[in-house]
Amino acid sequence: MAQAIEALPAAPPRRRVSPQRLWRTARHHPMASVALCVIVVFVLIAVLAPLIAPYDPAETNGRNRLQSPSWSHPFGTDSLGRDVLSREIFGARVSLQVAVLAVAVAAGVGVPLGLLSGYRGGWIDVIVMRATDAVIAFPGLVLALTLVLVLGPSITNIMVALGVGAAPNYARLVRGQVLSLRNMDYILAARSIGAGDTRIMVRYLWPNTLPSVIVAGTLTMGAAILAEASLSFLGVGVRPPTPTWGGMLNEAFTQIYVAPFLSFFPGLAIFIITLSFNLLGDGVRDLLDPRLRTTQGL
C-alpha cells in the first residue's frame, strides 16, 4: 500500500511544552498567536451571547427594517427589522458549535478507524481504506446536502453530515502516522512486555497522533463554517429562528443592492474566524514539526 501522502509529518513521541517555549513560539508565530486570540474572543462572544447581545436576535420589526448601521443598531437591521449585531453574536454560537462538533464527529469516527487500520493492517486495512476512498470520492457538498435532506435541517444533523464527510481524512491521516510509528522501538518494547493491542493503540499510538489530528481539526473547523454557509445557500440551512452566519449571508444576498452592509458583517465574521482557524492550524503544525522548530526563516 501507498505510504499515504500526508500533508502532515508524523509527530515524534510526545514532549512536554514549557511556558518559556510557548512564549518563544508565540513570538515566532505571531500570526498563529493573533489567530488564537481571535478565536478565544469569538468563543467568549458565543458563550456570553445572551449577556452581550443588545437585542433579541429573533425579534422582528417591519417598520424598522433595512436600517443602515447606527448607534442603536451598530451593524444595521435586516429585512425583517432584526438587529444584525445581535444575530451576529448569536450566530457565533452556531457557527462555532457546528465547527467544533463537526470535527468531533470526524475525529471520533476517523481516528479509531485509522488506528485500527494502520496498526492491524490486513483485511481491516483494506476495508477501511476502500471505504474512505468511497467517501472521499463522493463529492463532499453533495454528500452533506443529501444527508441533511434525509436527516432534517438541525444543527446536529448538519454537523453530523459535515463530520461524516471529513472523517476519512482523519482515518487516512492517523493510519499514515501509525504506519510509521508502529515499528518504533518504544512500541516494539511495549509489545515485548506484553501490552495488548488495545493498550498499545490507546496508550502509545493515539497520543502521538494527537498533534496532527489537532492541526487537521483546526483546518476542518474553518471548512465546516464555510460548508454551513454553502448549505444555507443551497437551501438547507439551520431552522429559523436560530441565526447562523451562513444563513444571514444567504439572506443578505437577496438584499445586496438595497443594503450591502447586510452581507458585510456576517461575511467578515466568517472570513475572520475561518482565517484564524487556518492560521492557527499552520502555526500549530510549524510548532509541532521538529524540523521547523528552530528555523527562523533564511
Next chain:
Amino acid sequence: MARGTSRRRVLGGLGVASLAVMSGGAIACGGDDDAGDDDANPGTSASPTAAKPVRGGELIVRRPSATTFADPHRSSSGYDPTFNHLYAAPLLASVNGKISASLVESWEQADLTTAKLTLRKDLKFTDGTPVNAAAVKYALERQADPKVGSPRRSLLAGVTIETPDDFTAVLKFSKPNPAFLESLTMNAPAGLGALISPTAHQKLGDDKFNEAPVSVGPFKISKLALDGESVFVPNPDWPVTAPNGDKLPYLDKVIFKVIPQTAVAVAELQSGGIDLDYVFLGENVGQIKSQPNLAVSVNKGAITQRIGMNLGKAPTNIVAFRKALNHAFDREEFALIFTDGLGSGGRGPLTNLTWAYDSTVPYYSYDVAKAKSLLAQAGVAEGTKLNICTYTSGVYPRIGEMIQAQAKKVGLDVQVDNLEVPVITEKYRKNGEYLLGLEGGGAPQGDPYQYLETNFGSANQPGGTKMPEVDALLAKALAAPNDEERKKVYGEIVKLDYDNSFKVWLLESPTIAGYTKKTQGLVWLRSGSAMDVTGAWKQA
C-alpha cells in the same frame, strides 16, 4: 407606459393566450426566486407605446430555473409557460379576463355540457402537418392519459371530443362544465390549451418528443437547451397578425437564458446581458428604477400568499383556533416587508382581478388580544407547538420566519421547515404531516372556479380532509346558468371560508418585471409567472 390598454390591445389579437390561475397550491417553483402569476397591469414604466414597432433584433429573457419539460403537455413549472406559448400557442386566448380567439376562428359554449370549437384553416404545425380537429382530440386525449402525467389532467374527467369535420371539435361534458374553456386559454401547468403535432409525436415517442417538440405558435424552436440558452426564431407560417395588421412576431430571435440567482440577474439587466426578467422581488425594484436605461412593470395583486391548514388534525381542526390565527398576523407589516409596499395585506381568496371579486366581504383584523382570547376559547395553551412548511426559495423562507415571530407574540411556538416541492407535496399535502403550510400562487383573473376548487375543494385538502359543503357549492357554481349567478355562489364559498377560517390570507403580492427601456410591447400573461413577448419589439 400608459395603463397598458394599448399594449394589451396589441396582444389581445395575437391569440397568444396565457397562463392562468395556477392551481391553488401551485406556486412557481424552482429557481431562487418567487414567481407568481400575473396579468396585464403594466405598472410604472414610461416607454411610449404609440411608437411604431420596429422589426428585427433579439430579446434575451431570463428564466430562474431549468425547463424540465419542453413538451407543452407535461410541463410542470410555473416558469415554463413563457417559453411554451412561443411555440405552442394555446387554442384560445384571454383578453382582459375574457376568452378570445387564437387557433380557433370561433368558439361557442352551446350549453352547460357542450362546447364547440371551429379551427382556423390556415394553420400548420412547424413540421408542415395540418392543425385540425383530430389534433385537438389528440392533444386533449393525450393529456387525459395518466401515463403522460399532465398536471391538469383532472380537468378532463368526463370530457369527450367529437370531430364532425376537419375543423370542428365538439367537446361533450358528462356534467355541467362552463369553466372548461378557460383551461384552453392556458398552457400547462395551469391549462390544457397547447396542441402538438400528432405525426411528430407518434414518430418520436414521449421522451424524444420532449427533446424536440413540434407544435404551432408565433415562434419555433431553433435550439433547445433546457438548462442553458434556448433560442427561438419566428415561425414564418404563423398567420395570426397584430391588430394593426402587422405580421408577427417582430423579433428575429428570442433567447431564454437560465440564471438561477436573482441578484445576478439584476446585475445582468444593468449591464445589458439580458433584456427582460419578470421574476423580481420588491427589494429589486429600487435598484432597477435607479438605472436610466431600465424600467419596471409591477403587476399588482397577481399572487396571493396564505397559510393553509390541515383541517383534520388538532388544533387546526378547531374553528376558534383558526380564527385566532387569522387575528394573530399583522398583514400590513407583511406587505411592507415582502412587497416593499407594492402589495397589500390579504383579505380573502379573491382579488379585484376577477369579476367574481366582491369588495364588501368581511375580513380579519390584526388583534393580538382577540387572538389570545380565541386561543383560550379553543383550549389551546400558551406555548403550544405548531409546525409550518414552506418553500426554500424566494421570499417564502422569510415569510416563514415572520410568521414564526408574530405567532410568538400570541404565545404560539411555530417550527418553520423550508422544504422542496416534492417534499411539500408528500408531507404536507398528501400525508398531512404539517398543521400549517405557507402557500402561494396566482390569483384568479377570469372565472375563479379552479382556484376555489384547489383551495377549498375536497380533492386538494392537506391530509385528505373532506369538504362536503364546499364541494356542494362548487357543483352548484358549475350548474349556474350564467356568470351573475355563479358569482353569487362563489361569494358563498368566500363567505364560508371567512366563517370557518379555512385559511389565513396573508398577502396580495405583485409580480414584478424589469426590462430595458428599448424593449417595447411586453405584456403580462394572464396568469402564471410570465410575460408575453410575442408582440415585443426593440427600439432601434
Next chain:
Amino acid sequence: MTAYIVRRMLQMPVVILMVTFALFIIMHLLPGDPIYAMIGESEASLDPEVIAELRAELGLDDPVLVQYLDWASDLVRGDLGRSFRDRSVVTGAITDRMPVTLQLGLLSLMVAICVGVPAGTIAAVKRNSPVDAIVTLFAMFGVAVPNFWFSMMLIWVFVVELRWLPASGFVGVWSDPLEAARHMALPVTALGLTLSGSIMRYTRSSVLEVLNQDYVRTARAKGLSQRTVIIRHALRNSLLPVATIIGLQLGSLLAGSIIIESMFALPGIGRLAIQSINGRDYPMLQGVVLLFTVTVLLVNLVTDISYAILDPRIRYS
C-alpha cells in the same frame, strides 16, 4: 509497482460499487417522491392513477435492491438510463455539460497554481515577516470566505460598477476564445482563489521543510545566493508534494463548481448535481456521482503512482 497498479485498478470497481450503492440507499431515503418532483405541485400529484402509471414507468415499484441491480447491469452495458426529471438520456446530459465544468475546473486550477505556488514560496522564504502576513492573508481570502459571497462581490465590482465583464453564460474556449475569456474571467477567479489558499499553504510548508534539509544548508554554506538556493534547490524539490496535492484538490474543485456554476449561470455538472438532488432525479444523480467517483479515484491513483515514480524513496508493495 505493476502489481500494485493492477491491484488498485481491480479495487476500483469495488469502491465504485460501494459509492453507488450507498448513494442509492441514501437517495431512496430522501423525503419527497420523484413523481412529485416530476409533476410538480399540480393536482396530478394527488391523482392515484397518474402516480401509479408513472411509478411503473420509472421502475419505482420494484424493491430498492432490484432497482439497484437493474441500474448496475445497465451500467455494465454503458447505459445510465434516462432522467426522471426531464426524461433526457443521462449520458447525453452529462457529456453535454462536461465541457463547461472541465473548462471552469482546469482554468481555475491554473489560476490557483499561478497564485498559490509563488505565494507559498514567498511566504516560506519570508516566514513570519510582514510579507508573509500579507501574502498569506491575500491567498487565504479565497479559502476563508463563502464562494457565493466572493462571487457576488466580483459581480458587483466588475459587472455592476465597472461593466467590464458579463456575469452569466457559457462560451466554449474553442468556439470564441475572446468571449470565452470574458465569460470565464469571474467564475475562474472565484473558484481559482478558493483553491489557491490550500495550494499556497502546502507550498509554504513544503518549501519550509526543504529549506531545512541538509543539502539546502550545504548549498547555503557553500555561499550560493539566496535566489539560487531557493529556485534551484528548495522550490524544485518542494514542488513534488505540491504537485500531488494539486491532484487531491479535485474534490474541492468539484464542490466549488456546484456553487460557482449556480452563481454564474454555467450549465455544468455541478449544477446538474444540485438539480438532480432537488428534482429527486435518481438516475441523473447516480450518473453524476459515478462520474465524480471515477474521476477522483483515477486522479488519486495517478497521483500516488506519479509520486512513487518521482520520489524514489517511496515504494509500493
